[in-house]
Every structure is written in C-alpha cells, then in structure tokens.
Amino acid sequence: MRGRQVVIVGGGPAGYEAALVARQLASEVTLVERQGVGGAAVLTDVVPSKTLIATAEWRSVIESADELGVHLDGATALPVDLGEVNARVRGLAAQQSADIRARLEREGVRVFDGAGRIVTAGVVQATAADGAESELDADVILVATGASPRVLSSARPDGERILTWTQLYSLTELPERLIVVGSGVTGAEFAGAFGALGCDVVLISSRDRVLPGEDPDAAALIEEAFRRRGMRVLSRSRAAAAERRGDSVVVTLEDGREVTGSHCLMAVGGVPNSAGLGLEEAGVALTRSGHVQVDRVSRTTVPQIYAAGDVTGVLPLASVAATQGRIAMWHALGDAVAPLDTRNVPANVFTAPEIATVGISAAAAAEHGARATTVPLARNARAKMQGIHEGFIKIIARDGDGTVLGGVVVGPRASEFIHVLTLAVTTRVTVDQLASAMTIYPSLSGSMAEAARQLHAAPSQR
Numbered sequence: 001m002r003g004r005q006v007v008i009v010g011g012g013p014a015g016y017e018a019a020l021v022a023r024q025l026a027s028e029v030t031l032v033e034r035q036g037v038g039g040a041a042v043l044t045d046v047v048p049s050k051t052l053i054a055t056a057e058w059r060s061v062i063e064s065a066d067e068l069g070v071h072l073d074g075a076t077a078l079p080v081d082l083g084e085v086n087a088r089v090r091g092l093a094a095q096q097s098a099d100i101r102a103r104l105e106r107e108g109v110r111v112f113d114g115a116g117r118i119v120t121a122g123v124v125q126a127t128a129a130d131g132a133e134s135e136l137d138a139d140v141i142l143v144a145t146g147a148s149p150r151v152l153s154s155a156r157p158d159g160e161r162i163l164t165w166t167q168l169y170s171l172t173e174l175p176e177r178l179i180v181v182g183s184g185v186t187g188a189e190f191a192g193a194f195g196a197l198g199c200d201v202v203l204i205s206s207r208d209r210v211l212p213g214e215d216p217d218a219a220a221l222i223e224e225a226f227r228r229r230g231m232r233v234l235s236r237s238r239a240a241a242a243e244r245r246g247d248s249v250v251v252t253l254e255d256g257r258e259v260t261g262s263h264c265l266m267a268v269g270g271v272p273n274s275a276g277l278g279l280e281e282a283g284v285a286l287t288r289s290g291h292v293q294v295d296r297v298s299r300t301t302v303p304q305i306y307a308a309g310d311v312t313g314v315l316p317l318a319s320v321a322a323t324q325g326r327i328a329m330w331h332a333l334g335d336a337v338a339p340l341d342t343r344n345v346p347a348n349v350f351t352a353p354e355i356a357t358v359g360i361s362a363a364a365a366a367e368h369g370a371r372a373t374t375v376p377l378a379r380n381a382r383a384k385m386q387g388i389h390e391g392f393i394k395i396i397a398r399d400g401d402g403t404v405l406g407g408v409v410v411g412p413r414a415s416e417f418i419h420v421l422t423l424a425v426t427t428r429v430t431v432d433q434l435a436s437a438m439t440i441y442p443s444l445s446g447s448m449a450e451a452a453r454q455l456h457a458a459p460s461q462r
Helices: 013-024 039-043 046-063 082-106 185-196 216-228 318-332 381-386 414-427 431-436 445-454
Strands: 005-009 028-033 110-120 123-128 133-137 140-143 147-149 177-181 200-204 232-234 239-245 248-253 258-261 263-266 270-272 305-307 347-349 354-359 370-376 392-398 404-411
Touching (some): 005 133, 013 028, 013 039, 013 140, 039 046, 140 318, 177 258, 185 200, 185 347, 216 392, 216 404, 381 445, 404 414, 414 445
Parallel strands (some): 005 028, 005 140, 177 200, 200 232
Antiparallel strands (some): 110 123, 123 133, 239 248, 392 404
C-alpha cells in the first residue's frame, strides 16, 4: 500500500521541515521550490543577514580590545572589504542550501526546481525554469511560499543604490553613507551591522523610538547605543520618497526635509507570496493583506490544503515557520499533535547588544497579576571581565505562586541565553525553582538567578 502523496510548494524552513516529517510518516513527498532549497530564509534573509552581523560583531570586539589591555600595534582603523564579506555571506548561504537539499534527497524527498500552482485541492502544477510543466497529484498540499520585501511606489529599488534587504549582498564596497528607512527589527539590525562595519548610517524612524514592538527598556538601550556609536537617528520622521540622483540617493521626508546618502536600504516590512498560486480559485481564503488564513494546526479553509510560514502572517520567524510546517504534517497525516501556541515563542533582535524575549511583556504584567524585576549586567562579575557594560535580565512572574510568565535578555548572545527562560515559561517553572538551580561563578547566568531571587515572595505575601 502506497503512502499518502504530499506536495509542498515552497522550500524554506516551513517547507523543508514539513517534508522531513512527512517522509518520517511514510508519505511520498515532492517539494517544489523556485529559488533554491532553504528559500529566502537561507538564501537572502536570515542566514545571510546573521552572517553579516556576525562579521560586524567581530570588528566591534576587536575595536574594544584596548579596554582589556590588548592593543593593535598602533592601528587606528580596521578596514572592511565588503566584497570579500559578501562573497563569504553568499557562499555560506549556498552551502547551507546544498546541505538541506542533500538531507532531503537522502531522506527520499523529491525536489522539483520550479514554481508551483494549485490547480485543484488534489493537483499542483509544477513549472520548471525551462517552461516544462508537470502535474503532481496530492492527498495533502502545503503552501509555504514565504514573503518578499515590501516595495513603495515612491521608492522603487534599483538594486544598486536603492536596495531591499535581499540586495545588500551584491555590494562590493561599504556605502559612504547608508540611509536605512524603517526602524523595526530588519532596519535596526542592518543599521547596527553597517554602523559596526564602519559605515556612516542614518536611521529614519516613523515612530517615537527604534524597535517599537520590543520591550521599551531594551529599545531605549539600543537607540542610546546607536547614537553613542555615531549613528544619526531621525525619530518621528516618515519617509515619503527615495530617488537616485547620480551617485547619491535622496530620501524626502513627509515634512519636506531631505536626507542625502550614497545608498538607501528600504526596510518597510514584507508582503506574503500568495499571488499567482491559485489559492482563491481553489477556495482558500486570504486576509485583506494577502496572507493565507490558517487555524492553529495550519489548516486553510480547504481541508486538504495547509499553509505555514510567513505567507500566513502568524509570526515572521523561521522557528515559527518550521513549527507550523511540522504541525501541518502531523495533523494532516494523523499523528499526535498539539496546536501552535504563540505565547511561548522566543524571539531575538540581532543588534549589539542582542534583545531576546519570551512570554508576556512587562507592560502586560499587571493584567496577568504579575510583576517584573530587572538586573543590569554591568554589575555581574563575568560581564566586568569581558568588558560588557550594557544589557540586563528582566523576569516577569506571577504574584503569589511565582510562576515565570515572561522574560527579556539584553546582552551578548542573548539568543542563546533566552532558552533558559523559554523552558521556564513553557514548563511553568517558578522563580524559586529557577533560583534554586545553581549557576557557575562567575557567569552571566548568575544574573538570571539573581533576578529570580529578587522575585521570591515571603510566605506572608503568598
């Protein structure tokens, strides 16, 4: 008896993780991907951007070595060869894509290089680059086509001076002045990275502060760090247009001011890749923004068709996309499955320092009957040894029983550090339990235990 036929359109984290689950459950799987296995996350988004940021981090560490008594023989500058950096970025992305493809093929997944379009709830038309078409029968279809950078009609990218975040890796020289439009996660990460690489950066933010969706204390710390390192931050300044004038780019603000730079990065959000897939014709409902409507097990409004990742607009995180894809296959193929719970999803902003969060925010603490405490890293012994002056650990816990409901970590490698609090939130650990687990001395994790101890409630207060 043959296994069920699964066709996955899109080979990013949602698609390739779903393919591996479907093979594990003895299905016949075809993955259709037009850009390259790994999708935008691997080839033009997450992997490249974090590789670039890692390079910027090393330059920052070297520049601050004087404080620790390590001198660079009088060197006053650390030149960056952006062409070499970007060649490495592209090479690592291509290698990661090849590794994922090899894993899929080793597990028996058929990879079709081309574009997919849903004909009916049981048929996907796959079109190769040369125009050759194939019809793929499917018992289950997963749409995992991701999202693309939003393009404004008044600031169309040309790939040379006005850029989206997918086009930065073609640059061979550092911009003389990079104007970054948008102060959300993407804009802040690239602004910080190019600033650390030695570029003059102007960050245009339409909001009162950078990173408006993050913990206010964390966002304020990052903005202060940006300004201290020489970045010009224009708050409450909305960009109306960007145009190229010779070898310069001029960004016009809504109040009439003009900002001139050599390059401009438009980081104004993304749009779902849902057009041209035959979704609405097949009966799949879309939101007004074009995202595919799904429930917590990734089902669309057509029972045999599932969707996962950025095309759904649930949370624009590769980890969430992968989880959605796995949940879709477990549900569609009859395995045990728990619905997606976005309350316990950790997220990270790869600025310097990093911002990692999980669970409820400090602003929401009161409505959950909780309180928060913050411990600055600057007073931590290990932080002093490493020359760390910025950052903090914040824990939010319920009054009375002390259950950990959320947390924020701001500091180097916060993305690694947050896992402790994610486990605490997910497994409903109390602050007393967290504090009773011994930490190494000296270690940055000691500050997490200190924060937990500060939230201990005396018996009379419970």
